[in-house]
Amino acid sequence: MTKSEFLSTLILALASGLGVWAFLYPFFTPAASQSEMAGMAHAGDAPLIFILLLGLCLVVIVANLETRRMDARVVAVLGVMVGINATLRLVPGPAGFSAMFFLPILCGYAFGADFGFLIGALSMLVSGIITSGMGPWLPFQMFAAGWMGLVSGWLPHLSGHSRLEVLMLAAWGTLCSFIFGLVMNLWFWPFLVLPGGGQSAGELSTTWQPGIGLLQTVVRYGLYYLTTSLWWDAGRAIGNLLLLLLLGAPVLRLLRRFRQRFQFSTQ
């Protein structure tokens, strides 16, 4: 590992850690020492600060991956893959299902972690642009999808055992669908602040309150997740599982053949 590679890895780790922090900040607020009004005043600006922080981390990671100076082939293949993936999101599915995850997972696995991050993050950007769906959730989506592609590149390579390989990727895709839902609620969950929820007895406790402590936050978020988003995520997970089982092996074969045929390298 050269110095430059070491620094790149360090930057990736730091920026990712900060990004994860920005996702999880409702869990790490100072204990309830503030008066309630002060807490309410800060409830408004904390989400803003962390959305900005997340955007900055995303920019750093993407810029860091770019310093390797991708050649025209990588840029073109990435662009086309991003286009295909964004097209997949246009295909309507039952119950909000979208087939956006299986291609970043397979590409990340076949072409490496960097490629996986870029295809995941940029697909979200492009589909946000073409569906006019850009909003404060975009950095969160890009980050989550990018990480999914990145980690797919770190999975053990089992190119000898194609059946086992597909099973592993399908299991990973299912897990990803749930994690994606779990973290994507976090961008707006702190907005659903209910006043007095922590202090007085007899309130619903599935919303965030500044300064209620880590354990209480985890329990409340768990309840919120179980009652709202879990069922959507289950639908998405089943869809991804089916797609990966069906298309995993032929798509991987196609990607690897493509790489051999054009001496295409992503590292």
Next chain:
Amino acid sequence: MMYHPITWSLWLLAALMPVVLTKNPFYLLVAILAVAVNYLALGHSSPTAEGWKSFLRLGLVLVLFSMAFNLLFVSAGDTLLITLPKLHWSLAILASQPVLIQIGGPVTLESVVYGLTTGLALMGVLITFATFNTLVDHYQLLRSIPRFLYQSAIVASIGITFVPQMVIAQREIREAQALRGHRFRVIRDLPPLFIALLAEGLERSITLAESMDARGFGGQPSPASSGTAGAHTPSPDLLLKSVIALALVILASGAFALSYFPNRAIGGATMLIGSGTLVVALWMVGQGVQRSRYRRDLWRRRDLLVAGASVVVCLLIMAIWLTDRSVFAFYPYPRLNWPDFNAWIGLPLLLLTMPALANRLTGEPLGELAHD
């Protein structure tokens, strides 16, 4: 098309600041109406006008959801409206901190109002982004991405260009397969369509890469960074990377301080220093990138008007937020009070309608489509 992408970005920032930072329903309403005026004046010709309406629908759903949520789950507040049947139970997941759940019970005016303002703030964010999405030219926006991200901007442009091509290719493949007797009924019939589509896309990308190479994409004007000549001197790349890593460490310690110490000034200042260093370092990375462009975005007089108005709004909101942020706070509990309205804050928010007005003020023709 209508305005320079930088103008639009400034306007987006200016429009977001009031809707994100204030909870006062009057200021929220003024900001939302001012934003909506732009869509009403300019948005009809846009091909994505349908997207605006779906954002509006989503916003209304969120307002209703937020109201219902507060109605059912919050019984704080003094002004009782009605009393609903009450369900409550306690979950002892953690023995020390039982979680109480209550649905129904007394419904108060305060909780309705609070739900309404929370919903209004979310609505404001949605409408602002919807208007931005409808009115901005996305290709121009991608072209003006800072130079250190130019490759991603190219990737995204290629992606956007390929979406319609891929939709057409998918239709052609489907027709060709149908001629061969393939019918799409269950999900198992998907691979013959999708694999062909993917193969088609990869073939096209090779053609594209060749034409990019032929036009000199990725050419390195200075061989200094290739590593053969300057192997012993530390390359500027390495230095910049160290600075970026250092800036991230500063930023992380700032975020840590912000989360753990009640005094937020230290954490905030550290984070500002960290992000400032980061922005400078990234800008310097961009200085090493050479780009040529075919089209330059024009900066017209009306851009100056809109940008100026946006900066005024930003500065005003920033100044109030830093000095006395209780102006923006609205907290109906325990007893509903009429929110304050200061015309010196409300009226400047109307400057957000500037995109709809600027071309009339300067008399410049709108939408020079032939130019693009």
